[in-house]
Amino acid sequence: MPNATCSLCGHQADTEEAPLTWATSVENGRKLLYCDRCARDNVRSIEGKLDSAWW
Ligand SMILES: [Zn+2]
Structure with missing residues (x-):
């Protein structure tokens, strides 16, 4: 298993499981991961389940 990788910036965690x-x-049925920084930047769109096309 590869380490957890941020879906936005490609930053890799130190472990397989996301911190x-x-x-x-x-x-769309795919599990996406966001590192702490990207999660903070995109928390509104993630929580709001908004269209991510603007990313
Ligand atoms: Zn990131």
Whole structure:
């Protein structure tokens, strides 16, 4: 298993499991991971389940 990797910036965690500070989101059946920084930047769109096309 590869280490957890941020779906936005490609930052890799030190472990296979995403750290607690990371956020997860499921879009179109795929599990996406966001590192702490990206999660903070995108928390509104993640929680709001908004269209992510603008990313
Ligand atoms: Zn990131």
